[in-house]
Amino acid sequence: MQTALSIQSHSLLHILAAPFQAVADFADSLSRATAAADYMEDYSTLSDDDLAAQGLTREDVKDTVLKILG
Numbered sequence: 001m002q003t004a005l006s007i008q009s010h011s012l013l014h015i016l017a018a019p020f021q022a023v024a025d026f027a028d029s030l031s032r033a034t035a036a037a038d039y040m041e042d043y044s045t046l047s048d049d050d051l052a053a054q055g056l057t058r059e060d061v062k063d064t065v066l067k068i069l070g
Helices: 004-044 048-053 058-069
Strands: none
Touching: 004 058, 048 058
């Protein structure tokens, strides 16, 4: 059985950790956005013929990048 003190300690730890978790979540989001931008740039440099060789059109690129990033 949890005591009131252990519940309060858990809540305090959660409160203290929240800013660090927010920073970690932001860093993860920034990393994913940077990767998406890199993929989009790579695909944008391909010709329509190069894209077609991969079975893609320009309209498919966004969905392809999203699939790559999962």
